[in-house]
Amino acid sequence: MYVILGKNGYIAEAIIKELESRKLSYIALSRSDVDYTDTAKLDKWLSNNVYSKIVANHNANIINCAGYIGKPNVDACESAKADTIEGNVVLPSNLAMLCKSRGYLFTHISSGCIYGGYSKDFTEDDPSNFDFQNGSFYSGTKALAENLVQKECEKSYIFRLRIPFDEIESPRNYLTKLLTYDKLLDARNSVSHRSDFAKYCIELIEKKVPYGIYNVTNKGSVTTKEVAELMKEHLQLNNKKFEFFTNLDSFMQSVTAPRSNCVLDTSKIEQYIKIRSAKEAIADALSKYS
Amino acid sequence: MYVILGKNGYIAEAIIKELESRKLSYIALSRSDVDYTDTAKLDKWLSNNVYSKIVANHNANIINCAGYIGKPNVDACESAKADTIEGNVVLPSNLAMLCKSRGYLFTHISSGCIYGGYSKDFTEDDPSNFDFQNGSFYSGTKALAENLVQKECEKSYIFRLRIPFDEIESPRNYLTKLLTYDKLLDARNSVSHRSDFAKYCIELIEKKVPYGIYNVTNKGSVTTKEVAELMKEHLQLNNKKFEFFTNLDSFMQSVTAPRSNCVLDTSKIEQYIKIRSAKEAIADALSKYS
Numbered sequence: 001m002y003v004i005l006g007k008n009g010y011i012a013e014a015i016i017k018e019l020e021s022r023k024l025s026y027i028a029l030s031r032s033d034v035d036y037t038d039t040a041k042l043d044k045w046l047s048n049n050v051y052s053k054i055v056a057n058h059n060a061n062i063i064n065c066a067g068y069i070g071k072p073n074v075d076a077c078e079s080a081k082a083d084t085i086e087g088n089v090v091l092p093s094n095l096a097m098l099c100k101s102r103g104y105l106f107t108h109i110s111s112g113c114i115y116g117g118y119s120k121d122f123t124e125d126d127p128s129n130f131d132f133q134n135g136s137f138y139s140g141t142k143a144l145a146e147n148l149v150q151k152e153c154e155k156s157y158i159f160r161l162r163i164p165f166d167e168i169e170s171p172r173n174y175l176t177k178l179l180t181y182d183k184l185l186d187a188r189n190s191v192s193h194r195s196d197f198a199k200y201c202i203e204l205i206e207k208k209v210p211y212g213i214y215n216v217t218n219k220g221s222v223t224t225k226e227v228a229e230l231m232k233e234h235l236q237l238n239n240k241k242f243e244f245f246t247n248l249d250s251f252m253q254s255v256t257a258p259r260s261n262c263v264l265d266t267s268k269i270e271q272y273i274k275i276r277s278a279k280e281a282i283a284d285a286l287s288k289y290s
Numbered sequence: 291m292y293v294i295l296g297k298n299g300y301i302a303e304a305i306i307k308e309l310e311s312r313k314l315s316y317i318a319l320s321r322s323d324v325d326y327t328d329t330a331k332l333d334k335w336l337s338n339n340v341y342s343k344i345v346a347n348h349n350a351n352i353i354n355c356a357g358y359i360g361k362p363n364v365d366a367c368e369s370a371k372a373d374t375i376e377g378n379v380v381l382p383s384n385l386a387m388l389c390k391s392r393g394y395l396f397t398h399i400s401s402g403c404i405y406g407g408y409s410k411d412f413t414e415d416d417p418s419n420f421d422f423q424n425g426s427f428y429s430g431t432k433a434l435a436e437n438l439v440q441k442e443c444e445k446s447y448i449f450r451l452r453i454p455f456d457e458i459e460s461p462r463n464y465l466t467k468l469l470t471y472d473k474l475l476d477a478r479n480s481v482s483h484r485s486d487f488a489k490y491c492i493e494l495i496e497k498k499v500p501y502g503i504y505n506v507t508n509k510g511s512v513t514t515k516e517v518a519e520l521m522k523e524h525l526q527l528n529n530k531k532f533e534f535f536t537n538l539d540s541f542m543q544s545v546t547a548p549r550s551n552c553v554l555d556t557s558k559i560e561q562y563i564k565i566r567s568a569k570e571a572i573a574d575a576l577s578k579y580s
Contacts, residue, residue, distance in 0.1 A: 038441065040390050081422035082434045085375055090438060093380050094387060100330050101391075132371035144372045148380060151328065 001050055002026035005036050005095070006066030010172040011109055011161060014198035015063060022202065036066070037086070039094045043102070060104040061205060064095050067109070070138060072171070075256040077138040088141035089148065096153035106153045107205065112162035112190055112215060113260035114143040121265040124160075124213040136257035146213065158213040159201050162264055165281075166194040167288035175285060178227060183243045185251040186224045187261035190217040193281035203273045215264040218278040227282055234286035291340055292316035295326050295385070296356030300462040301399055301451060304488035305353060312492065326356070327376070329384045333392070350394040351495060354385050357399070360428060362461070364403075365546040367428040378431035379438065386443035396443050397495065402452035402480055402505060403550035404433040411555040414450075414503040426547035436503065448503040449491050452554055456484040457578035465575060468517060473533045475541040476514045477551035480507040483571035493563045505554040508568040517572055524576035 002019055006012050007028035019026045027050060029036060036042040050060070068087030070076035077084040092108050099106035115122040116130035132140030146158050165174035174191060178184060200216050228242040245251040252258065266275060276284075292309055296302050297318035309316045317340060319326060326332040340350070358377030360366035367374040382398050389396035405412040406420035422430030436448050455464035464481060468474060490506050518532040535541040542548065556565060566574075 039387050040442070043391070079423065081427075081430060082437075085379055085431075085434060086438070089375055089380060090383050093384065097329050097384060097387065101333070133369065137371075140371060141375075144375060147372075148376070152330070 001060055003046065003050060003060070003062045004028040005062065005064050006030070007033075009065045009067075010164065010170065011194065011197065012063075012065035014166075014194045015065060015201065018195065018198040018202050022206075024202070024206075031066075036095070037091055039098050042095075043098055046102075060102075061107060062095060062099055062104050063107040063109070063201075064092055065109050066091060068138075068141075073255075074136055074138045074259070077136065077141075078257050081137055084137055084141050088138070089145050092145045093148045093152060096149045096156060099156065100153040103155070105205075106149070106156040107201070108145065108149050108156065108158050109201075110146055110158045110160045110213075111139070111142045112160045112217065112262065112264045113139045114146070114160075115262040115264070116258070116260045117262060118188070121263045122215070123265040124215060124268050130258075130260050130262070134258075135260060138257065139260055150213070155211055157201075157205065157211060159197075159204070159216045160214065160264065161192045161197055162215075162217045163189055163191040164194045164197065165191060165285055167285040167290060169290065175227070175231065175282075175289060178224070178231065178242070183245055183254070184224050184228070185245050185248070185259070185261075188221050188223045188263060189261055190215070190221050190264040190266075191278050191282070192217045193276065193285060196276055196281055200269060200273055200275060204269065207272055209272045214269050215266055216269060217264050217266055218281045219266050219270070219275050220278045221263040222278045222282060226279070230279075230282055230286055234283065235289060291350055293336065293340065293350070293352045294318040295352065295354050296320070297323075299355045299357075300454065300460065301484065301487065302353075302355035304456075304484045305355060305491065307485065308488040308492050312496075314492070314496075321356075326385070327381055329388050332385075333388055336392075350392075351397060352385060352389055352394050353397040353399070353491075354382055355399050356381060358428075358431075363545075364426055364428045364549070367426065367431075368546050371427055374427055374431050378428070379435050382435045383438045383442060386439045386446060389446065390443040393445070395495075396439070396446040397491070398435065398439050398446065398448050399491075400436055400448045400450045400503075401429070401432045402450045402507065402552065402554045403429045404436070404450075405552040405554070406548070406550045407552060408478065411553045412505070413555040414505060414558050420548075420550050420552070424548075425550060428547065429550055440503070445501055447491075447495065447501060449487075449494070449506045450504065450554065451482045451487055452505075452507045453479055453481040454484045454487065455481060455572065455575055457575045457580060459580065465517070465521065465572075465579060468514070468521065468532070473535055473544070474514050474518070475535050475538070475549070475551075478511050478513045478553060479551055480505070480511050480554040480556075481568050481572070482507045483566065483575060486566055486571055490559060490563055490565060494559065497562055499562045504559050505556055506559060507554050507556055508571045509556050509560070509565050510568045511553040512568045512572060516569075520569075520572055520576055524573065525579060
């Protein structure tokens, strides 16, 4: 039995869709259904509503899709530190403890934004190099949560998303952002097709891969300019001119928090599942983009 | 049965002394005794070691004296945000949850530094006005922890300390600080005599006052200059010249994080217990200072 927390979120939607397509049983909760930030309340609710089913099929799996991402963007986290800590550190830590105490499997959706730079393709063993000190407040909370979840609940998965996108227009969709932002930063990044991400997460769980951290992105990386070129081609935007910042400094002056740009190594998940390349996934999304 | 977490801390020492003088049974733990940041481990340890005693006398009381204060001072928290969040937010939140689930009474030592300025004498009902946005990172975590503890465990006390001191030389002792700092800021503040604080906390718990937040300071307030004058008088420092910053701006240039200066209203605790004035407590400490 999957229990999805934060059911209205961008990633939760895709995970729910994936579970439905596989006919896997799940319960999806929003905070207005059950205030899962109150762990005692969530614990009681789970005991009353799903515990018997969980015991029966031994695969209770709480997936935490909730978190504080900052709106319209990550800059908002710099001025809402308490909310950012509550959503991104306290909540996953509390959920990990609850899962540990009840023997539930815990899955936490994390982010690849805890790395920055191109000194290497970052693996799951690399410590964060883009955190409170060198990165943004948001990335600091995501890196801290990974450490806490691992410490508090060994029976856990941490799946790192990176720059989600798909064919459906949304303020969270990387492709939509590129189409709507006035000016872009050209940088190389790993990216995660939203439904690929959901599919890979559920595959990894269902295959019972070893507990731990997984970079869950498409294979390889893309630059902003490469994606812009693909957009022109697929969306017939021959007259559209994408404006780019001339350098990182001028981009940095336009934002409050530094942004993570990095490439994640995907060889760990590739041991277990087959994944699409970033370019293939982007071309596919653009071919259906609406 | 009292369980003191962070037994080697400055405040824990005083609380342990108070419990001993009252012949109240207690167990004091450091992280090397039991890693209480691992709640599952602490829970198990408590169940094995004290749970039967707790059930017998119905007053299980976890007192969290642990926290991350920054050394040599609160500036250190600005560059150790993850440790500050872990020690001051995640730990009390996890402990509150544990106490809630086991029915233990939870006492959390907080700080009056979540207020700044002299718009009023701050009561327990006033929201923090010196937090992540307007104060220091440290004060932000202390304010956030109060909200979480209250939300997660209604059977809890939050006791706010403010600028501790007593007659024993220590880098944590306000009087020692005034004697050793090169230059002082003259400001009016509430203060807490360390053993008065411990005594008041245990009195409030033993009297079973209503759960909630309490400002636990001596009555009234003192200015740095008043304390310096008392020091000259009691410690025969006639030739000592205390240097003061000429204004708040020049002080602020010497530190990284802003400092809280404020007066707390003590009328809530005075409904239940008798407290000494700040001046009386300081004069008493100075008369025995070594």
